[in-house]
Amino acid sequence: MKNLACGCPGSNVRTIEKPATDNPATGKVASELRQWPTQLHLVPPSAPWLQNAHLLIAADCAPFAYGDFHRDFIKGKVLVNACPKLDDTSPYLDKLTEILKHNDIQSLTVTIMEVPCCRGLAMMAKQALEASGKDIAFKVAIIGVDGERRS
Template sequence: MIREIVRIDEEKCNGCGLCVPACAEGAIQIIDGKARLIADNLCDGLGACLGECPQDAISIERREADEFDEEAVEAHLGHKPQAHPPSAGGCPSAAVKTFTPPAGGCPSAQLRSFGQGDAPSDADVAGRRPSELRQWPVQLHLVPPTAPFLQEADVLLAADCVPFAYADFHKDLLKGKALLIACPKLDDTSPYVEKLSAMIRQGRIRSLTVAHMEVPCCGGLIFMARQAIEASGVEIPFETINIGIQGERK
């Protein structure tokens, strides 16, 4: 059939891989250092990847192509979740990784005693606190819907400013959760609802928590998350956490 479909100019493409996580269908992969459309029937032709290419190497053309096949997409995503993240030749900022907790457990749980006048210093306590981050990347813009760390995970969607304002972000909010961060004011959030909805469906996310700042523009993150849950057709526990601009939890 004649239809609209993605075209990738390999001469312009530098293999950065930013288009890969932008394609919810997994139709684009980095192969031999270049982005390539791996199958016509996996591309819906809507062009969600267009705005992600810094080299302007992606366009929409009208040509003869296999019909878009949603069942083929589901089968592809179900068997090849590793197809989304860029591999060798891609941009390291978009390479999906999962971390394991540090060996020996969390120092905060270790039993220690201090004599009079021998209280732990700030460096002794805070300097040894491990990060609760267990994955990479964290930007919603870069995380593919099929990222393995999203599978049956409790997800924290945090506004960019929250970790800076709330001192105990790792201990109180992030621990045990997969992290996505976004800014409803500065980001182009138009593709976020569809992407988050795909994450909920494909990753079978268990719950979604939105941590936002008290400023009015940050309410857009809550609205976006609610839209995504509704669009996914999946009912999951949903919670919001409001952080004040001076770091207090409201």
């Protein structure tokens, strides 16, 4: 793959050197996903599962990078995902604002990667929360490209 001319750190090709894991398999890990669709482009603000939900907005790469994503983030939450770099994000701010305005969202968690382009998703979620006029618990979790949780 050729590096992009823009020099974006998120596009840099790299190998992550790690020892092979020797975690014992203790059985099948169950999915914590409880609704469909998940892509923000496809989720209608009126989806019934948004009502009274703890909302998780995940950058597309985060679940692949962080091994315990289902257990640590999706469990007990409704998931929507998006990519602030590759998606057409122009409708996202309005859609997120509508979701927050018209549903009794209990909390808002955003998981992003540590690369700069991902921060736009967290900023968009914060702007939507402010535009909704609601006082909802808000937190951002940052995942490193090495799969480690940074915050």
